Amino acid sequence: MAQAVPVLDFHQLNVIYNEGEPNQVHALNNVSAKVYPGEFISIIGPSGCGKSTLLHTLDGLNRPSAGKIYIDGVEVNGPGGDRAMVFQDFALMPWHTVFDNIAFGLRLERKSKSEIQEKVMHYIRMVGLDGFESKYPHQLSGGMKQRVGIARAFAVEPKILLMDEPFSAIDEQTREIMQEEVLKLMLHEKKTVIFITHSIDEAVFLSNRIFLMSVRPGRIVEELTIDIPYPRTLETKLLPEYQDYKSQVWNHLKGEVKRQYQRGEA
Amino acid sequence: MSELSKAVTTGSTSIPAKKKRKSMISPAVTYPVITVVIILGIWEIFGQIGMIDTFIFNWPSNIIASIWQFMANGAVFEHLLTSFIELAIGFALALIGIPIGLALGYWRKLDYAFDPIIIALYTTPVIALTPLFILWFGLGLLSKIMMVFTMSIFPILINTTAGVKTTDTSLIKAARSYGATELQLFKEVIFPSSMSYIVTGIRLAIGRAMIAVVVAEMLASTQGIGYAIRHASELFKTGEYLGYVAVLMVISVVLNQLLKVLERKIAPWRF
Ligand SMILES: Nc1ncnc2c1ncn2[C@@H]1O[C@H](COP(=O)(O)OP(=O)(O)OP(=O)(O)O)[C@@H](O)[C@H]1O
Ligand SMILES: [Mg+2]
Numbered sequence: 001m002a003q004a005v006p007v008l009d010f011h012q013l014n015v016i017y018n019e020g021e022p023n024q025v026h027a028l029n030n031v032s033a034k035v036y037p038g039e040f041i042s043i044i045g046p047s048g049c050g051k052s053t054l055l056h057t058l059d060g061l062n063r064p065s066a067g068k069i070y071i072d073g074v075e076v077n078g079p080g081g082d083r084a085m086v087f088q089d090f091a092l093m094p095w096h097t098v099f100d101n102i103a104f105g106l107r108l109e110r111k112s113k114s115e116i117q118e119k120v121m122h123y124i125r126m127v128g129l130d131g132f133e134s135k136y137p138h139q140l141s142g143g144m145k146q147r148v149g150i151a152r153a154f155a156v157e158p159k160i161l162l163m164d165e166p167f168s169a170i171d172e173q174t175r176e177i178m179q180e181e182v183l184k185l186m187l188h189e190k191k192t193v194i195f196i197t198h199s200i201d202e203a204v205f206l207s208n209r210i211f212l213m214s215v216r217p218g219r220i221v222e223e224l225t226i227d228i229p230y231p232r233t234l235e236t237k238l239l240p241e242y243q244d245y246k247s248q249v250w251n252h253l254k255g256e257v258k259r260q261y262q263r264g265e266a
Numbered sequence: 267m268s269e270l271s272k273a274v275t276t277g278s279t280s281i282p283a284k285k286k287r288k289s290m291i292s293p294a295v296t297y298p299v300i301t302v303v304i305i306l307g308i309w310e311i312f313g314q315i316g317m318i319d320t321f322i323f324n325w326p327s328n329i330i331a332s333i334w335q336f337m338a339n340g341a342v343f344e345h346l347l348t349s350f351i352e353l354a355i356g357f358a359l360a361l362i363g364i365p366i367g368l369a370l371g372y373w374r375k376l377d378y379a380f381d382p383i384i385i386a387l388y389t390t391p392v393i394a395l396t397p398l399f400i401l402w403f404g405l406g407l408l409s410k411i412m413m414v415f416t417m418s419i420f421p422i423l424i425n426t427t428a429g430v431k432t433t434d435t436s437l438i439k440a441a442r443s444y445g446a447t448e449l450q451l452f453k454e455v456i457f458p459s460s461m462s463y464i465v466t467g468i469r470l471a472i473g474r475a476m477i478a479v480v481v482a483e484m485l486a487s488t489q490g491i492g493y494a495i496r497h498a499s500e501l502f503k504t505g506e507y508l509g510y511v512a513v514l515m516v517i518s519v520v521l522n523q524l525l526k527v528l529e530r531k532i533a534p535w536r537f
Contacts, residue, residue: 059443079445091440094535095458105444108454138535156444 005073006034007192008058008160013067015053027053028064029217037159040186040193042203044249045213046256051196054218055162058194059085071159081109084153088165090145092137092152098124099133101148105156123151126185143174150182154189161186163195167202179205180233187230200253204245205232212252215260222252324504332509341494342513348490349479352407356414357475363423364464370423371430372456388420393481400486410482410490417478418471425467429460462533469525476518 015028027050035041043051056062058069060079069076071083084105092101099120100107106116124133127147137145146166153161166182167175183206186193197203203210204226212222226245228236236242306326312318313325320328336342370377370384396413403409433456441455483492491510498507 056439061439061443079443081445085440085443087436087440089436091434091436093437093440093455093458095461095533104440104454108441108445108450136535152444 005036006070007037007072008035008194009033009070009073010058011068011070013054013057013069014065015050015057015062016065019065026217028057029219031067031218031220033211033220033223035160035192035194037192038190039209040183040195040207041209041211042195042197042207043211043213044197044200044203044253045218046215046253046260047198049213049216049256050218051213052164054213055085055164055194055196058160059083059162061085081105081156082158083160083162084156084158086146086149086153086161086163086166088168090137090142090149090169092145092148094137097134097136098129098140098148101137102151102155104152109156119155119157120151123155126154127151127181141174142170143178146170146178150185154185154191159192161191161193163193165196165198168198175202176234182206183230183232200246200249201237203249204242205237210249212249213256215256215263221256224248320504321502322504324508328505329508329512332503332505333512336506336509342491342510345489345491345494345510346513348407349483349492352410352483352490353414353475353479355407356411356478357418357471359411359415360418360422360471360475363419363467364426367423367426367464367467368430368452368456368460371427371460372452377427384420384423388424392416393477396478396482396485399482405486405488409486410479413478413482414475417474421470421474422464422467425463425470426460429463430456432463433459462529465525465529465532469522469529472521472525473518476514480514 011032013028013031014026017023017025017027031050031054033041043054045051053062057064060069060076060083063077071080076082093104096104102120102123103116106119111119120133124130127150129144129147129151132140132144137148140148146169149166167178170178179202182193185191193206195203195206207226208230210224210226211220212224213219214221224245228239228241228245310326313328318325333342370380393413395416396409399413399416400409403412437455437459438451441451446454479490480492480495483490484496487493491514495507495510495514498504498510
């Protein structure tokens with residue numbers, strides 16, 4: 001998998017909230033990693049360890065207190081069309097239809113009407129929402145809302161998809177279906193994905209590498225490569241090595257959660 | 267899927283439902299109508315049996331007769347036109363409260379700076395300043411326009427500010443993430459998200475604007491609905507007086523309901 005040029009390279013990232021004030025929080029501590037094109041990376045770690053902070057920083061929503069982010073070798077300092085985010089709470093505009101929500105990024109980029117029409121319809125079909133384009137978010141189920149969120153992200157045709165617990169607000173059955181769909185999409189559209197989850201099963205099923213984070217201040221303490229070839233299906237979950245990987249992740253997490261308890265924070 | 271199942275259920279029940287609907291209007295309509303009719307009926311009876319002194323009060327049939335009369339000779343429409351012009355101009359000026367409210371909601375320091383003044387002006391009964399406004403701006407339209415402006419700008423401004431402040435931070439994040447500039451953030455997120463608050467502010471402001479117009483016209487004017495009310499009362503024409511009040515009541519109820527419908531149309535997810 002390791003190719004010469006990483007699509008995303010972040011180096012010694014530090015994020016400190018409310019720096020210099022009494023409520024200062026050191027959220028990220030020297031976080032570095034290289035991510036190669038087409039990789040599916042999951043980030044897993046105890047609650048409050050800085051996973052969302054890391055993702056928001058990579059997206060450009062947070063300014064790191066120190067450290068650098070490179071995309072294809074070029075330093076970036078803010079949001080850009082090369083990255084797109086899928087949010088845990090969907091973050092759809094309630095006053096926009098499904099169509100207009102998916103078109104959101106394209107309209108901000110001032111794309112032409114015909115281009116918007118064509119791309120939005122393409123991605124509506126891709127996430128299986130044909131016929132729903134004039135519905136409003138409050139008329140949709142959680143799973144459908146997140147399909148809109150995913151289509152909105154794909155529509156700007158980013159290199160890197162950043163997903164912050166995208167399925168945590170979705171019921172278990174829909175969630176399994178959507179996991180498979182995201183894998184298919186990612187292989188088909190050749191995206192690089194950074195995916196945050198609390199679910200060990202989800203992380204092992206989707207990823208080719210898992211970054212395990214420590215308690216706050218968050219660091220990447222371990223990288224685990226999941227050597228199961230894609231495409232993966234629900235049958236993959238029956239493989240013995242699948243269970244091995246899961247228990248490896250679980251053992252790590254258990255250690256970190258214990259440390260959090262000992263510090264009296266959980 | 268859910269579309270389909272909805273179509274099926276409504277389809278299967280539509281025939282009996284229609285049959286029933288012919289004889290039954292919603293109780294949300296019938297009940298208040300019945301209450302009002304009973305009250306009017308008792309009131310009318312009290313009047314007819316001579317329990318009401320027309321020198322100080324009057325009863326429905328006389329009020330309706332007065333309304334009929336001032337509608338037929340067109341007097342009411344001239345007064346309404348004057349009041350409407352004062353209200354419309356004053357109100358249009360008060361809409362400046364929308365951009366000010368957007369700015370106050372967005373820049374917290376600006377809000378800190380002006381919040382005490384705004385709250386003070388909003389909560390003091392500005393209506394007490396009417397005589398002063400008449401001294402400053404004269405007996406004509408201008409003093410009424412200024413009163414309407416002063417009374418209605420604050421609810422608009424305060425609601426707009428609240429709308430901006432309650433904008434979902436995750437929507438703001440999403441917009442920034444997709445590359446929104448500051449201006450696009452306003453246009454694409456903050457303004458639409460505040461829209462239903464702004465309409466609520468406008469609805470509250472209209473009530474206050476009507477009070478402003480009527481009170482100012484009562485104090486010093488020769489036209490307008492407030493003047494008509496005062497004039498009738500001074501002549502002890504209680505039927506006419508209550509007729510004008512009834513007209514005002516109908517107008518404000520209708521406006522209020524229209525704006526409520528608008529609020530719901532603009533932000534169906536809030537209700
Ligand atoms: N805007 C902020 N201001 C101050 N502190 C913050 C802010 N955002 C996050 N934090 C703090 O930084 C730490 C990391 O938060 P973050 O949301 O990144 O954790 P997380 O790993 O995503 O947690 P979870 O698993 O619960 O989603 C937490 O202690 C949190 O309270
Ligand atoms: Mg988080």
